[in-house]
Amino acid sequence: MKKKIKxxxxxxxxxxxxxxxxxxxxxxxxxxxxxxxENEFGKNSIDSTLVTKNYNQLFELNNGCICCSLDSELIEVLAQLVRLDSQPDNLFIEASGVADAGILASIFQRDDVKKYFELRQVICIVDAENFEDRLEEVSEPYRQLVASSTLVISKIDLIQPSYEEHLRELLQKINPLASICSNQELDAYNFFKNNYSDFTPTNGLAHSMVEGPHRMKSIAIETNEVFDREKLYATLSMTLYLSYHQVYRVKGFVKVAGEDHPILVQSTGNTVSFSKTDAPKKSPNVLVFIGKGIERKGLERILAKTIANKAQVTA
Incomplete structure (x- = not known):
């Protein structure tokens, strides 16, 4: 079998x-x-002309976002890559500035896509000079932020050191699961070492609930309960489907009946996935929900319906 394309x-x-x-x-x-x-929202491609020639082939998908109207074109390009006799080592996708990164990432969680492509990183570039203003004006920056595994603060030279510290704290509160660096730290940061599915909790996880702009929250629910795998999958999938405009991201470790080690639960767009891990049996049992207008009690009620019965736990 051919190697997966990173x-x-x-x-x-x-x-x-x-x-x-x-x-x-x-x-x-x-x-x-x-x-x-390269994906641009308008008909004319500008960014493609700005990409340095350190690539072997460039595809342009314009006049829409590949997370929505152009998803079929993206799948066709991916199919072309799979059919090549000699496949690339790496695929870099630059999404439109208004794209929903969660939906785009979910394409790479499809079984037919995962067979050939390995999503290594979702990297969000954060404009240090304008980020907070944009966050107050539109929802796209928030969605892009919470769907990402790494946040890179750009234009760091245009702000004061005191504001950089504030910005880092804000970003960590909004997405406590992401790693953060600035454009001045790029040479020291290895963007190729992790897989998107890696779970790397940060100190931000200690915040049980953090509220941001537009009533955006990050709520971490810790529990010692053991869950029924099928019930948890079905419930989270339905929650993401019905509450797509509220729940933007779910990620964490949970114990499920029949598994010796905690499993990694995460969502991309409105798709939820479970992955086996080698995490210690005594790892924290925590699910982090990031979204708009979400409430702890409501999330706890949802999870309560998915707890395994005693027979499953002792089996």
Whole structure:
């Protein structure tokens, strides 16, 4: 079987500096075969002309977001890559500045896509100068932020050190699961070491509930209960489907009946996935929900319906 193509998704609001960062990543992989997918919201492609020639082939998907209207075109491009006799080592996707990164990432959780592509990172470029203003004005930056595994603060030279500290704290509160670096720290940061499914809790996880703009919250629910796998999957899937405009991200470790080790639960868009882990049996049993207008009691009621019965636990 052919090796999986390592895939890196770059997201971030309009003007954040995604293309500049893409050029940085391509410069780090000059010895490998790199393919690039460029997505712009308008008909005319500008960013593709700004990408340095450290790639082997570039695809352009314009006049829409690949997370919605162009998803079929994206699947066709992915199918083309799979059919190649010699496949690339890496695929870099620069999404439109208004794309929903969660929906886009969920495409790579489909069984037919996961067979050939390995989503390594979802990287959100955060415009240090304008981020908070944009966060107050539109919802896209928030959705992009909570769907990402790594946050890169751009334009750090345009702000004061005191504001950088404030911004890092704000980002960590909004997405306590992500790692954070600035554009001045790029040389010291290894963007290729982790897999998107890796669970790397940070100190931010200690915040049981953090409220941000537009009543956005991060709620961590810790419990010692053992869950019924099928009930938990069905319940979370239905919650994400019905409450897509409220629940943006779910991620954490939980104990399920019949498994010796906690499993990793995470959502991308409105898709939930379970993965086996080698996490210690005594790892924290915690699920983090990030969304708008969500409440702890409501989430606890939802999870209460998925607890395994005693027979399952002792079996």
């Amino acid at each position: 895939t890196y998704l770059l997201t971030g609001f309009l003007g954040a500096g995604k293309t500049t960062f893409l050029n940085h990543l391509l410069g780090l992989k000059v010895s490998e075969t790199n393919y690039v997918i």
